[in-house]
Amino acid sequence: MFPLAAPQVHEALSHPLAVFLLQLITIIVAAQLCGWAMRRIGQPAVMGEILAGILLGPSFVGALFPAFNAFVFPPASLHHLQMLSQVGLVLFMFVIGMELDLSIIRKKARSAMLISNISIVVPYALGVLLSFVLYERYCPPGIPFHAFALFIGIALSITAFPVLARIIRERGLAQTRMGSIAIISAAWGDIAGWCILAVVIAIVKASSVSSSVVTLGLAAAYVLVMLLVVRPFLKKLSTEKTNDRQVKRSTIALIFVVLLASAYGAEVAGIHALFGAFMAGVIMPLEWNFRHLIISKIEDVALVMLLPIFFIFTGLRTQIGLLSNPSLWAVCLLITLVAIAGKLGGSALAARIAGESAHDSLAIGALMNTRGLMELIILNIGLDLGILSQEIFAMMVIMALVTTFMTSPLLSLLERVYGKAKE
C-alpha cells in the first residue's frame, strides 16, 4: 500500500512551500544548537548562529552530505531565502539604528569620538595598503583599483555594534567607563562606516564620473529629505502620541512605511537599502516612548526567524574549499592579522593617547575588533556588487569569524592580567 503513496508524497516534498518550511526548520534548529554550544564555551550566541551558517554551507555539510543539501537547499529555492534574509536585515538595521542613542554620543566623551575616528582611520589606511597586495591576483576583472581599495578599507574598519553591545552587557561592563566608551565609539563608527559605504557603492555602481556625481547628489538629497522633512514630521507626530501606552496598528503601519520607503529611497538613489533602513532607525524620535516597544516587537521575529536565514545564506555562499593551497591560507592569515592590527591596535593606541589606562585601552581595542554580523553584511554587499571574488569573500568571512571569536577570551585574559575593570 505504501509504495502507491510514494510519488505523491515525493511531489509534496518538493513543493516550494514544503521546501521553504523545511529550510526554516533546519535553519532555526541549527542556529539554536550552535548558539547553545557557543554560549557553553563563553561565546555570544550570535557566533554560533554564524558558525551554523558556515557548517550548513558547501564547506561542511554540503561537502559531507551533498544529498542533504541538495534536498533541503536546492539552488532554485535559494532566492526566497535571499529575499527573506534581506527583509530580516532591513528590520535588523532598523533596530540597530533605533538602539543608537545619538544624544548620548553628543553628551559624552570627546575621547570616544577621538578613539572612534582613529579606530576607523588606522584600519582603513591599512586596508588600502593591503589592497595593493591583493588587487593584482584576487580582484575580479573590471573593478577599478580605487573602488576595490575603498571597499577593503571599509571591510577592515567596521565594528559589530550589536555583538559588541551584547558582549558588554553579558560581561557586566555596561556601567564601566571602558564599556561606554567602546559602545559610543562603535556606534559612531557604525554611522561613519555606513556613510563611507554609501559613497563607495555610489562610486562603484556608477558607470562614469559624472553619473557617480549624480548618484552622490541623489544620496545627499535622500539624506537631507530624511533629516529635514521626515524627522521633524515624525517628531511632531511623537509629541501628539506620547501619552499612548499601547501602540496603535495604524502607527505601526506608518512606521513600517517610513522604514520601507527609506530603504527604497536609499536603494533607488544608488546607496544600499540597508543604509536606508539604518537611517530610518536613527531618525525615529527618541521621545517616542514606544521606540522600545517597536524594538521588542520586531526583534524577536527578526532575530529568531530572519537573521539566522541571513547567516545560513552567507554560509551557503562561503566556499572555504576554494582556499585550496597554502599560499591562499597565507593571504587569509595576512588579512586577519592586518585587520586585527588595524582595529585592535588602532583603537588601543587611540585610547591610550586619550588617557585611558593600559588595561582599558587594550580592552577597548579588543571590543572594537569584534566584526561579527556587520562585517558579514558588508561582505555580502561586496560580493553582490562584484567587488569581492569568491576567494576574498571566503577569506574575509574567516577573518570576521576569528576576530569575533577572539574578543571574549581576550577580555578574560586581560581581566586575569590586570584585574577587573573599575566603575
Place this chain on the structure above:
Amino acid sequence: MFPLAAPQVHEALSHPLAVFLLQLITIIVAAQLCGWAMRRIGQPAVMGEILAGILLGPSFVGALFPAFNAFVFPPASLHHLQMLSQVGLVLFMFVIGMELDLSIIRKKARSAMLISNISIVVPYALGVLLSFVLYERYCPPGIPFHAFALFIGIALSITAFPVLARIIRERGLAQTRMGSIAIISAAWGDIAGWCILAVVIAIVKASSVSSSVVTLGLAAAYVLVMLLVVRPFLKKLSTEKTNDRQVKRSTIALIFVVLLASAYGAEVAGIHALFGAFMAGVIMPLEWNFRHLIISKIEDVALVMLLPIFFIFTGLRTQIGLLSNPSLWAVCLLITLVAIAGKLGGSALAARIAGESAHDSLAIGALMNTRGLMELIILNIGLDLGILSQEIFAMMVIMALVTTFMTSPLLSLLERVYGKAKE
C-alpha cells in the same frame, strides 16, 4: 546631467529588492487607506484590506492604469509575494488556533454545538446541490464531481472566525449570550471546516482511491502525533516555565519550530500547511501564560505586514472582468443567495430551534454569515488545487465580500427593529 543617471536609476528601480520594497509600501498604504475608509462607514478594517486587494488587482487599478501594475507588480516578482503571504497565513492560522479556547467550548453551550453543526450541515448540503448546477459549465476539466461538490460545500459553509470575533468585540457584544454563542459556534465550525477541508484535499490530491486512503492514513497519523506526542510534551514544558514572565529566545525558537514542523508535516501528509499551522496553535498549552505574549508578538508583524500581502495577492488573481455577461452575473448572484440562505438561514433556524429569541437567532445568523478572510484562504487553496476555475473563483470572492460586508448593517438593522441585545 540627469539623463546620464537615467539608465542607472532605471536599473535600480527594477532590482528585485527595490521592486519588493515598493510592493510592500504600496500594499501597506493601500490596506491602511481602505481600512480607514471602511471603518468610517462602520465596517471592520479587514473588509477594507480585502477591498484594497481587489482594487489593486486586474479588475480596477490593473485595468485603468496597466503601466502602474506592470511597474509595481511585474508577474515575475509575484512568487516572492506569494511565498511571503503563505508565511503570513501560516502565522495567522497559528494565532487563530491559539486564540481558540477549547475549554470554553467544552464548558458552555450544548446549544452552541447544535447551532454550529446545523450551520455547517445546511449550507454544506445547499453547496452540494448548487454543484449540480455549476459542475457542467464551470468546473475545470479533470476534476471529478464528488471533489468539486465537497469543495463547494466547504466554500459555502465556512465562517470567518477572526472577522466575526472582531465585529463582536467592536460592537460590545462579547459579554452577551448571543455573542458568545456565535463565537463558540464559529470556533467549532472552524475546526470542523478545516478538518473536512483536509479530507477533501487528501481526496483531490490523491490520484486513486487507494492513494487517497493512504493520504487519509497519513493525515490521521499526523493528527495523532500532534495530539498524543507534541501536545503532552509542550504541556510538560509549560508547567516548568509557568513562572517565567519573560519569554526566552530559545522558547520562541522552540515554538516556531513546532509551528513550522506541524505545517510541514501537514503539507507533506497531503493536507494543507495551513491546517498544520492551525493545529499547532490549537495544541499550544493554555496554561502557558505567555500564549498571549506570543500572539501579541506575532500579531502585529503578521497582521500589519503579511496579511495585506495575502489580500493583494488574492486581488491580483481575481479577474472580475471575466464575468463579462449577464448570465455569469446571474450565477454569481445565485451563489451569493445560496450562501446567505444556507449560512444565515441555517444558523438562525438552528438558534431558534435551540430556544433563542427571534432577534438573537437572526443576529447569530448574520454573524455566522461573515465569510471574510477564511473564505478567501479556502478559495485560494481551491484555485491552487485546480478545483475552481477563474470564473468560479471571481464569483466566490464577490460572494465573500458581499456576505462580509452585509454583517454590520444587518446587525444595526436588527438592533433598530428589535432593540439592543440583552446581557
